[in-house]
Amino acid sequence: MPILKISEGSIRHAAELISAGELVAFPTETVYGLGGDAFNPSALAKIFEAKGRPRFDPLIVHIADLGALERVADLSSLEGAARRRLSLLAENLWPGPLTLVLRKQNAVPDLATSGLPTIAVRLPAHEDARRLIALSTGAVAAPSANPFGYLSPTNAGHVVQTLGEKIALILDGGQTQVGIESTVFDIQSGLILRPGGTPKEAIEALVGSVETGASSIEQDSPLPSPGLLKSHYAPRSPLVAHDSESMRALPDCAESAFLFFDGASLGAWLDGRLPEECAALAIAALCETGDATKAAAQLFQTLHELDRLRPKIIHAQLAPERGIGMAINDRLRRGAGNA
Numbered sequence: 407m408p409i410l411k412i413s414e415g416s417i418r419h420a421a422e423l424i425s426a427g428e429l430v431a432f433p434t435e436t437v438y439g440l441g442g443d444a445f446n447p448s449a450l451a452k453i454f455e456a457k458g459r460p461r462f463d464p465l466i467v468h469i470a471d472l473g474a475l476e477r478v479a480d481l482s483s484l485e486g487a488a489r490r491r492l493s494l495l496a497e498n499l500w501p502g503p504l505t506l507v508l509r510k511q512n513a514v515p516d517l518a519t520s521g522l523p524t525i526a527v528r529l530p531a532h533e534d535a536r537r538l539i540a541l542s543t544g545a546v547a548a549p550s551a552n553p554f555g556y557l558s559p560t561n562a563g564h565v566v567q568t569l570g571e572k573i574a575l576i577l578d579g580g581q582t583q584v585g586i587e588s589t590v591f592d593i594q595s596g597l598i599l600r601p602g603g604t605p606k607e608a609i610e611a612l613v614g615s616v617e618t619g620a621s622s623i624e625q626d627s628p629l630p631s632p633g634l635l636k637s638h639y640a641p642r643s644p645l646v647a648h649d650s651e652s653m654r655a656l657p658d659c660a661e662s663a664f665l666f667f668d669g670a671s672l673g674a675w676l677d678g679r680l681p682e683e684c685a686a687l688a689i690a691a692l693c694e695t696g697d698a699t700k701a702a703a704q705l706f707q708t709l710h711e712l713d714r715l716r717p718k719i720i721h722a723q724l725a726p727e728r729g730i731g732m733a734i735n736d737r738l739r740r741g742a743g744n745a
Contacts, residue, residue, distance in 0.1 A: 408574075408575050408576070409562060409566065409575075409576045409578055410575065410576070410577060410578065411577075411578050411579075412433070412534050412577055412578065412579040416575075416577055417534060417537050417538050417541065417577070418541060419575070420432065420538055420542075420575050420577055421538055421541035421542040422542075423574045423575055424441055424442060424443055424449075424538070424542040424543065424546060425443065425542050425543055427442070427443060427446050427448055427449045427452075428442075428449070428452075428574035428575075429441065429442050429449070429452050429453060429456060429572070429573050429574055430442075430538075430573065430574060430575045430576070430577065431551040431559075431562070431565045431569070431573050431575070431576040431577065432534070432535055432538055432548070432576075432577040432579070433532060433534065433535065433562075433577065433578075433579030433580070433582055434468075434530040434531075434532045434535045434548070434582065435502075435503060435530060435531045435532045435535075435582060435583050435584045435603070436503045436530075436582060436584045436585070436586060436587050436588050436602070436603050437550045437551075437558040437559055437560055437582055437585070437586070437587055437706065438550065438551040438558075438559040438560065438561070438562065438564065438565050438582065439468070439535075439546075439548030439549065439550060439551055440453055440456065440457065440548060440549055440550065440551035440552075440569070440573065441468070441538070441542075441546040441547070441548040442546065442547050442548075443542065443543045443545075443546065443547075444465075444467045444468075444478065444514060444518055444543065444545035444546055444547040445513060445514065445515070445543055445545060446515075446543075447515045447517055449547075450465065450515060450517045450518050450547055451517065453465065453547060453549065454517075456569060456572040456573065457549065457552070457553055457554045457569075458553055458554045459549065459554040460554070461517070461520060462520050462627060462628045462629060463520060463554075463629050463632055463635075464518065464519045464520040464522060464525075464526060464628065464629060464630075464631070464632060465518050465519075465526070465547040465548070465549050465632070466505050466526045466527070466528050466547070466548065466549065466588070466590075466632060467514065467518060467525060467526065467527050467528070467545050467546070467547050467548075468527075468528050468529070468530055468535065468539055468545070468546045468547070468548050469527060469528070469529050469539060469544065469545055470529075470536045470537075470539040470540035470544060471529070471536070471540070472496060472500060472529060474544050474545065475496070475527065475529075476511070477511065477513065477544060477545060478510065478511055478513070478514050478525055478527055478545050479508040479509060479510060479511060479525055479527055480508070480509040480510060480511050481508065481509075483509055484508075484509075484593070484594075487596065488593050488594050488596075490613070491593050491596060491613045492506065492508070492593050494612040494613055495591065495593075495609065495612060495613065496529075498612055499604055499608065499609070499612070500529040501529045501530055501531040501532075501536065502529075502530075502531045502588075502603070502604060503528075503530075503531070503584050503586075503587075503588040503589060503602055503603025503604050504528065504588055504589050504591060504602075504603070504604040504609075505526045505527065505528040505588045505589065505590045505591070505600075505602075505631075506526070506527055506528070506590075506591055506593050507524050507525070507526050507527075507590060507591065507592040507593060507594070507599065507630065507631065508524060508525060508527060508593050508594075509523060509524060509525070509594075510522075510523060510524060510525035511525075514545075518547050519628075520628035520629065521628055522628050522630070524592075524594075524630070526590060526631060526632065528588055532579075534577070534579055538577070549632060550587065551564075551565045551568075551569060551573070551576075552564065552565070552568045552569065553568050553569070555635075555637065555638055555639075555640055556568060556639075556640060556641075556642075557639060557640070557641055557706050557709050557710055557713065557741075558586075558587060558639060558706050559706070560581055560582045560585050560706045560707050560710075561578075561580065561581050561582070561707070562576050562577075562578035562579075562580075564706075564710055581707070582703075583703060584603040584702065584703060585702050585703035585704060585705060585706060585707065586602060586603055586702045586703075586705060586706070586730070586733050586734070586737065587600070587602045587603065587632075587633060587733075588600075588602045588603050588604065589601055589602035589603060589604040589605075589606075589609070589733070590602065590631040590632070590633070591609060591616075592630065592631075596613070596616055596617075597616065597617055597618070597619070598616055598617065598618040598619070599619075599630055599631035599634065600631050600632070600633045600634065600736070601618060601732040601733040601736045602733045603702070603730065603733065605729040605730050605732070605733075606618060606729075606732060607728075607729060618732070633736075633740070635740070636740065636743060636744070637740060637741075637743035638740040638741070639706075639737045639740050639741045640740070640741045640742075640743065641709050641710075641712070641713035641720060641741065642713055642716070643663070643712070643713050643716060643717050643718070643719065643720050644718070644719045644720070645709075645719075645720045645722060645738070645741045645742045645743075646719060646720070646721055646722070646742055647722050647723075647724055647735070647738040647739050647741070647742045647744070648721060648722065648723055648724065649723075649724055650667075650671060650723060650724070653666065653671065653675065653721065653723040653724075654671065654674050654675050656675070656721055658684050658685050658686055659685065659686060660685040660686070660687065661687055661717055661718045661719075662686055662687060662717055662718060662719050662720075662721060663686065663687050663688040663689070663690075663712040663715060663717040663719070663720045663721070664686055664688070664689045664690070664720075664721050665690050665691075665692065665708060665709070665712060665720060665721065665722040665723065666689075666690070666691040666692070666723045667691070667692055667693070667696065667701060667723045667724070667725050667726075667734075668691055668692070668693055668694065668695065668696035668701070669691050669693075669694035669695065669696070670696065671691070671723055672689065672690075672691045676689075687715055687717045688711075688712055688715055688717065690708050690711075690712065692704050692705060692708060692725075692734075698725055698726065698728075698729050698730045698731045698734065699729075699730055701725060701731075701734060702730045702733060702734050705734055705737060705738075706737075709722075709741070722738050722741075722742075724738060724739075
């Protein structure tokens with residue numbers, strides 16, 4: 407499969423492929439997406455097939471500008487608080503790592519929404535992604551460009567390693583900036599369905615107090631949002647998530663990898679030893695200073711690096727449960743299969 411650096415020419419070529427019903431992997435500010443024409447059932451089916459994604463897990467549809475929202479979402483039934491939430495969030499947090507769940511337009515095939523009457527829509531902050539969408543069909547369904555349930559890709563190399571020849575083209579835009587998927591917010595209910603790159607606090611500053619969490623979900627029932635299964639975002643190696651106290655008490659162990667949230671926690675665990683004096687297969691910290699935004703940007707990249715070493719187990723420390731730390735913890739808990 408061709409890999410092309412982002413340029414005006416490569417974006418135009420990628421847009422032509424999407425318009426022709428092919429799949430293209432491309433960077434956004436969150437993770438790399440596997441893009442196909444949101445209006446083409448055949449292209450949508452290719453996305454599910456390439457990822458091995460179950461049909462009950464809906465896709466996020468990406469648009470290039472706010473004016474395109476009504477092509478995919480039916481806003482006619484929105485009233486009162488819901489309309490106010492949409493206006494405030496779209497005007498202040500788009501473009502950005504925020505996905506909004508709205509009623510869908512009939513023009514969007516049911517396959518994109520797993521048969522639900524609602525659609526998840528995002529306006530990405532990545533300029534090249536928006537250019538690609540605008541030059542193709544105006545609406546691109548793009549889940550993360552990786553096998554279903556596996557670690558999300560934050561660079562083109564991750565896509566090459568996991569999806570190989572299943573994609574017509576990969577656009578290489580380097581490492582993603584946010585490094586973690588978008589927050590998913592249900593406009594009608596005012597509920598955060600999935601924590602992500604837009605912190606809860608940023609949403610609450612605009613619309614008031616909101617709750618986090620989807621309703622009870624059955625394995626084979628359509629999900630109201632992507633990323634809600636108990637096991638998701640998982641490395642090949644077993645992953646265990648620990649709070650700070652439990653992580654600090656873990657014994658050094660050969661053939662194990664240890665992922666700390668910050669340098670202070672790693673230092674406390676080392677207790678005066680040098681890393682090379684440990685038996686562990688690998689030791690890493692997401693961010694030396696404990697900056698949660700920087701830690702989130704490194705989460706999947708670091709997990710990919712540790713997973714390539716094939717440890718018997720990866721021990722990972724949870725982040726402080728606030729801001730984007732909530733999204734880090736959501737990914738770690740689902741990666742461990744205990745969300």
